[in-house]
Amino acid sequence: MWTKRLLVAVVMLVGSGCAIVPTSGSPRVWGEDTGRDTLSQPYVRIIAEPPRKDAEPLDVVKGFLAATASFDDPTLAVARLYLTSEALRKWKPYDTAQVYDGRFTADPVSTDDKNTTVRLKYESQATIDSEGRFAPLTSAGDQPFGLTKINGQWRISDLPDGRWLSSDDLKRAYRQMDLYYPPATHVTGLVLDRVWEPIDPSTGVAETRVRRLLSGPTKTIRSAVASAFPLSAKLNRISVEGNTVVVDFDSGLLDIRSDQMNAMKAQLAWTLGDLVAGRIIEVRVNGEPFRGGLTFKPTEWNAYDPNVLTSSPDAFYMQGGVLRLASEKGPGDPVGGAAGQGTMPFTDPAVSAQSQRVAARADGNGIWVADMVAGSQWQQWIKGTDVTPPSWDRYGAVWTAIRVSDTETQVFTAVGPGNPHRVTIPPDLTGAKFKALRVSRDGARVAMIVDDGSGPQVKIGTIVRSGIAAGIQEVQSLVPPRTGLINAIAWQDAATLLVLSKGKASQELAAWSVLEGEKENNQTIRLDPKSDIQSIAGAPDRVLASTEPDQDNAGEVRLYDDTKGTWVRVVGDAATAPVYPLG
Numbered sequence: 001m002w003t004k005r006l007l008v009a010v011v012m013l014v015g016s017g018c019a020i021v022p023t024s025g026s027p028r029v030w031g032e033d034t035g036r037d038t039l040s041q042p043y044v045r046i047i048a049e050p051p052r053k054d055a056e057p058l059d060v061v062k063g064f065l066a067a068t069a070s071f072d073d074p075t076l077a078v079a080r081l082y083l084t085s086e087a088l089r090k091w092k093p094y095d096t097a098q099v100y101d102g103r104f105t106a107d108p109v110s111t112d113d114k115n116t117t118v119r120l121k122y123e124s125q126a127t128i129d130s131e132g133r134f135a136p137l138t139s140a141g142d143q144p145f146g147l148t149k150i151n152g153q154w155r156i157s158d159l160p161d162g163r164w165l166s167s168d169d170l171k172r173a174y175r176q177m178d179l180y181y182p183p184a185t186h187v188t189g190l191v192l193d194r195v196w197e198p199i200d201p202s203t204g205v206a207e208t209r210v211r212r213l214l215s216g217p218t219k220t221i222r223s224a225v226a227s228a229f230p231l232s233a234k235l236n237r238i239s240v241e242g243n244t245v246v247v248d249f250d251s252g253l254l255d256i257r258s259d260q261m262n263a264m265k266a267q268l269a270w271t272l273g274d275l276v277a278g279r280i281i282e283v284r285v286n287g288e289p290f291r292g293g294l295t296f297k298p299t300e301w302n303a304y305d306p307n308v309l310t311s312s313p314d315a316f317y318m319q320g321g322v323l324r325l326a327s328e329k330g331p332g333d334p335v336g337g338a339a340g341q342g343t344m345p346f347t348d349p350a351v352s353a354q355s356q357r358v359a360a361r362a363d364g365n366g367i368w369v370a371d372m373v374a375g376s377q378w379q380q381w382i383k384g385t386d387v388t389p390p391s392w393d394r395y396g397a398v399w400t401a402i403r404v405s406d407t408e409t410q411v412f413t414a415v416g417p418g419n420p421h422r423v424t425i426p427p428d429l430t431g432a433k434f435k436a437l438r439v440s441r442d443g444a445r446v447a448m449i450v451d452d453g454s455g456p457q458v459k460i461g462t463i464v465r466s467g468i469a470a471g472i473q474e475v476q477s478l479v480p481p482r483t484g485l486i487n488a489i490a491w492q493d494a495a496t497l498l499v500l501s502k503g504k505a506s507q508e509l510a511a512w513s514v515l516e517g518e519k520e521n522n523q524t525i526r527l528d529p530k531s532d533i534q535s536i537a538g539a540p541d542r543v544l545a546s547t548e549p550d551q552d553n554a555g556e557v558r559l560y561d562d563t564k565g566t567w568v569r570v571v572g573d574a575a576t577a578p579v580y581p582l583g
Contacts, residue, residue: 046070046173048078051155057147058106060154061118064145068093068163071173071198076163084148084157092161097128100141102166116154119144125167128174131218132195136518173198175205178495179213180270180306181225182263183443185465187395190270190304191225191444192494193217194515206238206275210247213271220474223464224444228263230255236286244295245276248284262301269298306442306494308394308582313539314355317546317557317570318577323349323358326557326578331571337376344368344378348389351581352396359390359398367400367414381414388434392582393463394443399423401434401448409434413470424471428452429459435486439463441582442494445514446472449489455481458489458499460514478512491583492538496520500536500545507533509545526565537578544570544578 048067051060060082067079080088104122111117124141128134146158165173177197180190197212199205214233217225232252239246247268256264268281276298283294315326316335321342324332334340339349339358346362355372359381362368367382367390382390384402391399397413404410408430411423435449435456446461458479461472479486484503492498497512509525512518525543527533532548534555543560545567556572570578 046072046169048073050078050081051153053153055154057111057116057118057154060147060156061106061120061145064156064159065164069165069169069173072201074198074200079163082156083159084150084155087155087157087159091159093163095130096162097165098124098141098160098162099126099128099165099167099170100124102168114149115157116147117144118147126170128165128196132177132197132212133218133220134176134194134196134516136516170196175199175208177209177212178271178273179209179217180267180304181217181221181227182267184224184226185395185443186226187443188262188303189308189394189442190266190306191221191442192306192515193221193225194495203237206245206272207235209271209275210235210238210268213267220476221444221462223473224462228256228260228267229253241282243278244280244282245272246282246284248287249290251285253283253285253290263304265294265296266301266304269296269301270304272298307540308353308441309539309580311540313542313580314351315537315539315542315544315570316349316351316355316358316579317544317575318347318349319571319573319575321345326570331573335372336374337372338370338378339372346378347577349577349579350390350392350398351579352392352398353394353581355581357392357396359392361387361389367398369398369417379417381417382412382420384412388437391438393439394441394582399437399439399446401437403433407431411437411472415468421468421470424469425461426472426475429461429472429475436489438489438491438497438583440491440494440514447478447489447491447497447514449486451481456486457481458486458497458512460497476517478514478517487533488536490536490538492543493540496538498536498538498543500533509533509536509543525560528567535577537580538583539580542580544580546576546578549574 046069048070051063064079064082076093083091101123104120107119120143122141124137124139126134126136143160145156147154148157174196177195179193181193183189183191195212197208200208214229214235230252232255234250234252236248236250280295280297283290316323317326322334323339324334326332344362346360349358349360351358357369357371359367359369364385366380366384366387368378369381370376370378381398382400386403388401397415399413401409401411409432411425412420413423414420432450432452438447444463446463448459449456450459457477459475460478462474464471464473479499484501486501488500490498492511495513495515497514499512500509506529507527509527511520511523513520534546534548537544544557546557547555549555554574555576557570557575557578558567559570561568
């Protein structure tokens, strides 16, 4: 059945100006086993074909679209054969890629002996810009292609910039690549960036990842990160010698500073990721050992995890006016210090890294903080009567947004009592009402529920730091304004934000990719229609939620079992406000 389907695909694409050949990271014989070499990931090649003699205008356009999706032809030499000399001079193929559903209708119009127009109508799905950033775009497209007859043959004379990819082309010829960069603050850790890149058949996936890593982060995160690699460093090649993956650079790598070596190794280990699992990485320069021989295991750099948390992070919840540490066996014990004593009413607790401090809204007057050690007292870190729930960053600062007037919101951070620092934000955020503000665990991004008058929406911004000063830049919409309410947000991991919303009929809890602007694999977490969710918390592979009290229970905290698609009770008896450190 599989072979028959592939044969049909070959016949269809040959008819439209290209042929398909199965391959891996570099050209291989059909059916060769590449399972032993994780650097060679099988995929399907599209080999472009030049225009056929006396082809009709529609066939010329189809052939051109197929040729632009061929990555065995990185210079697009064959695709250029479909263009007139003037169109060839103007066409900018690498500006953007238009992803469509793979189906289109075409209507030729205004035809004469020398000129015609083919108008394509299609359903757009996304765009990929010149940096490889993916942006969903669901809309009906209508694109004219002008053609002129040159020496008796139709050629495209007027066309949009960029290249065209069907959804199948995207799956076949592109790979989603996670790139990792150290924070600009030079703290131990990494920040995740994500791009979609075409596979270069002459090099393969591993080299494509590292070359793209060296070219630098995308615009949205660039101001928040750095790179350990010198700008002059270039990759020669990546090869496998036994159980060792050899990454060979040119002499530009010799410019690296000694204090950047660990960050460089972490960048390589995390960016190569699954391709080097269970192997050793060796760095060379022009084939020679680098600094006496530099080898390391990828697992040595787990401490640079952008998610910051351990594999089994602590979970906390509120019950009886105190904060408790969740336990697998029975009710949890109160935490140490003021938050576990109930000496002052507080809500919306947030826990810092390593579970050292708790911040909360308290006494209707700003953000208060207490150490989770015996004898600690609450201290007011940020004043204000209309503040959002607090959020910690990995640097030990607590964040909140304050509505200071009917027309102005300000954002503040603080690392101690009585000395908050105002965060610069774009003008459109200044006038918006904030319901929530959450800093990502890698400290590079912030998620916000805001309403600028068009309805509640979720926006993502990049945190740019300079000493103690911070600003929010590169703000983009993640969840657009919609009918109903967006009740809560929580970071699950470095790339995923949990969004709890409520429409006219029911609640929805969905996982959104902040790097691609859409629900992850259309993932919506199933909720119990009998219980309203009050608040949520997330950690890698973990989701906690508290339910509103009803006639059947007094409210409880539940853990979502992703494998079964069900919720498991953690604790009842009016437990509320589950929380993981950071996020």
